Amino acid sequence: MSMPNQSSMENSALVENPLSQHGLKALFPKHDIIYLAILAVFLGILLPMTLDIFRLNLVGKYLTYAFVAVGLVLCWGYGGILSLGQGVFFGLGGYCMAMFLKLEASDPESTKIQSTPGIPDFMDWNQITELPWFWEPFYSLPFALIAILVVPTIFAYIIAVAMFKRRVGGVYFAIITQAIASILTILIIGQQGYTGGVNGITDLRTLLGWDIRTDSAKYILYYVNFILLMLCLLAAQFVRKSKLGRLLVAMRGREDRVRFSGYDVSSFKIFVFCLGAAFSAIGGAMFTLQVGFMSPSFVGIVPSIEMVIFCAVGGRLSIFGAVYGTLLVNWAKTTFSESFPELWLFAMGALFIGVVMAFPNGLAGIYKSHIEPLFSRKPKMFEKKPSTPKPASAPEPVSAEPPSIPGSISAMGK
Amino acid sequence: MSEKKAAKDFVLAVEGLTVSFDGFKAVNDLSFYVDEGEIRVIIGPNGAGKTTVLDLICGKTKSTAGSIKFRGMELTKMTEHAIVHNGVGRKFQNPSIYEDLTVFENLELSFPRGRSVLGALFFRRDAEVVEAVEEVAETIFLKDQLHTTAGLLSHGQKQWLEIGMLLIQKPDLLMLDEPVAGMSVAERKRTAELLNRITKGRSVIVIEHDMQFVEDIAHRVTVMHQGKTLSEGSMERVKNDPKVVEVYLGH
Numbered sequence: 113m114s115m116p117n118q119s120s121m122e123n124s125a126l127v128e129n130p131l132s133q134h135g136l137k138a139l140f141p142k143h144d145i146i147y148l149a150i151l152a153v154f155l156g157i158l159l160p161m162t163l164d165i166f167r168l169n170l171v172g173k174y175l176t177y178a179f180v181a182v183g184l185v186l187c188w189g190y191g192g193i194l195s196l197g198q199g200v201f202f203g204l205g206g207y208c209m210a211m212f213l214k215l216e217a218s219d220p221e222s223t224k225i226q227s228t229p230g231i232p233d234f235m236d237w238n239q240i241t242e243l244p245w246f247w248e249p250f251y252s253l254p255f256a257l258i259a260i261l262v263v264p265t266i267f268a269y270i271i272a273v274a275m276f277k278r279r280v281g282g283v284y285f286a287i288i289t290q291a292i293a294s295i296l297t298i299l300i301i302g303q304q305g306y307t308g309g310v311n312g313i314t315d316l317r318t319l320l321g322w323d324i325r326t327d328s329a330k331y332i333l334y335y336v337n338f339i340l341l342m343l344c345l346l347a348a349q350f351v352r353k354s355k356l357g358r359l360l361v362a363m364r365g366r367e368d369r370v371r372f373s374g375y376d377v378s379s380f381k382i383f384v385f386c387l388g389a390a391f392s393a394i395g396g397a398m399f400t401l402q403v404g405f406m407s408p409s410f411v412g413i414v415p416s417i418e419m420v421i422f423c424a425v426g427g428r429l430s431i432f433g434a435v436y437g438t439l440l441v442n443w444a445k446t447t448f449s450e451s452f453p454e455l456w457l458f459a460m461g462a463l464f465i466g467v468v469m470a471f472p473n474g475l476a477g478i479y480k481s482h483i484e485p486l487f488s489r490k491p492k493m494f495e496k497k498p499s500t501p502k503p504a505s506a507p508e509p510v511s512a513e514p515p516s517i518p519g520s521i522s523a524m525g526k
Numbered sequence: 527m528s529e530k531k532a533a534k535d536f537v538l539a540v541e542g543l544t545v546s547f548d549g550f551k552a553v554n555d556l557s558f559y560v561d562e563g564e565i566r567v568i569i570g571p572n573g574a575g576k577t578t579v580l581d582l583i584c585g586k587t588k589s590t591a592g593s594i595k596f597r598g599m600e601l602t603k604m605t606e607h608a609i610v611h612n613g614v615g616r617k618f619q620n621p622s623i624y625e626d627l628t629v630f631e632n633l634e635l636s637f638p639r640g641r642s643v644l645g646a647l648f649f650r651r652d653a654e655v656v657e658a659v660e661e662v663a664e665t666i667f668l669k670d671q672l673h674t675t676a677g678l679l680s681h682g683q684k685q686w687l688e689i690g691m692l693l694i695q696k697p698d699l700l701m702l703d704e705p706v707a708g709m710s711v712a713e714r715k716r717t718a719e720l721l722n723r724i725t726k727g728r729s730v731i732v733i734e735h736d737m738q739f740v741e742d743i744a745h746r747v748t749v750m751h752q753g754k755t756l757s758e759g760s761m762e763r764v765k766n767d768p769k770v771v772e773v774y775l776g777h
Binding site (some may be wrong): 351354356364376 | 605622
């Protein structure tokens with residue numbers, strides 16, 4: 113918006129101005145770049161070096177949920193929009209990927225024992241003799257990749273427009289998203305012939321002829337997943353540090369004030385909800401690739417709420433915290449549910465309640481209040497903290513000016 | 527009173543404005559006109575419909591009947607943000623600021639640029655913005671508090687901050703709902719001073735109960751009662767109107 117001839121003047125002014133926010137420093141103020149580097153080293157070097165491929169593949173699976181959690185940080189932590197239906201977008205992304213892989217796995221050669229060779233096995237079991245029209249385009253990988261992003265985003269857009277333009281928010285929105293998650297699960301299970309039903313789409317083998325089940329493929333997919341997650345974190349950081357990020361915080365508390373400052377509040381909510389959906393969809397697609405199947409059990413209410421718990425445990429205001437939270441909860445889930453499978457859900461519920469009550473900002477909040485101060489012993493720390501609310505700039509001369517009773521009619525209006 | 531004339535001569539022309547909540551008419555066939563550069567104060571007993579009038583003008587509440595013309599533009603059909611874009615700013619009764627953000631960020635968000643999604647995403651905090659923020663902060667006595675989290679400000683400072691958030695929008699019509707409510711005597715004085723300074727060159731509608739304050743700033747006063755205009759004119763005239771004395775002032 114600024115005029116081009118101004119830019120040189122601006123830059124010179126900004127050098128001196130402590131308020132200026134530009135370039136890399138603006139995107140990663142304070143310690144954020146260190147946190148990102150630590151996370152990158154941890155996920156990209158440390159884990160692959162220390163874990164065997166089975167465990168690393170598990171971590172890769174957990175990290176696909178981290179995409180959802182990062183999206184939730186923006187949506188819920190920043191924008192105050194609690195969605196209990198992120199599994200819908202995770203699932204849609206995953207199914208788009210799975211449809212492509214399934215078609216590739218269902219060539220006439222390997223499905224020749226079916227009564228209709230060349231279609232996915234579950235269709236054949238359901239007496240379907242022709243590939244449904246909406247499956248056709250998924251023969252193309254470019255189409256599938258675009259669909260992974262576009263289908264969930266458009267679906268999120270429709271939900272968001274319908275809700276936010278009508279100013280539906282808060283608990284109502286959460287309940288509606290939960291209902292949508294439930295409806296989609298029922299739809300997928302009910303339409304067995306088209307979706308694979310409750311088993312989902314299984315037995316995925318190759319991606320353009322490249323076997324995704326081998327150990328080397330798993331390493332490569334882990335790194336693809338890792339790089340995509342880093343890119344999503346960068347995108348989230350960009351949004352967080354832009355004026356839009358501050359607007360989301362503003363909207364969370366004072367929606368009306370934002371509206372009467374000239375912003376169309378609903379358009380910002382729609383944007384952030386769609387962004388969260390797109391992140392989730394990438395996670396879903398990577399899940400399918402790494403785990404080798406997709407099923408309705410990753411779409412419904414329970415997984416959607418689990419994803420919110422990952423975000424809450426990590427800290428709903430911290431995109432890095434969300435990643436650690438996801439890893440931690442999933443690691444706990446795997447460990448505990450191996451030994452006490454029936455207790456896990458209770459433990460999860462207790463964890464959620466405990467975190468919300470005791471540590472509303474999750475792991476990131478604990479880190480900020482307890483660990484960060486240990487690192488920075490500089491006296492600067494203490495300057496920054498506004499210790500107490502400063503009194504009004506002018507000391508109020510109450511005694512000098514007795515509550516006047518001005519004029520005959522003053523104070524009567526009260 | 528032809529509509530054409532109204533549209534041309536007045537900044538704001540409210541005609542036959544009515545809003546009904548389940549049959550209760552909070553504002554009932556109300557008409558008034560605000561001149562260019564005028565400071566209009568609306569007074570009246572609790573429940574007279576004063577705040578509702580502001581809600582109707584800024585689009586928060588949709589009218590049942592009647593028209594609100596701002597510089598000839600019909601506001602009743604516009605969205606809230608379009609009304610703001612056309613130059614109407616509104617301060618709420620309770621200080622409505624972003625408590626989690628700093629004073630600087632509060633003002634910056636109110637700066638009228640980058641109001642679309644993409645605009646906000648690629649908004650740059652350039653010299654123009656910083657200058658505007660600092661200038662307004664100086665006006666509202668908060669220059670030293672730019673980096674204070676707004677939630678830590680005193681009540682009076684919050685009121686000033688919200689006034690500042692309006693100022694930075696440079697509205698042509700400024701609507702203030704009880705700007706000195708809950709302020710100390712010293713703060714009231716400074717606020718009156720502030721308002722006198724910032725109202726130059728723009729039209730202002732103020733709702734206020736503090737009569738001393740009203741006398742200090744008002745050009746004209748509209749007294750509302752049960753959703754209607756009870757009396758209108760200079761403070762002197764209104765004060766001596768027997769009807770006004772009866773329902774509002776003469777206890």
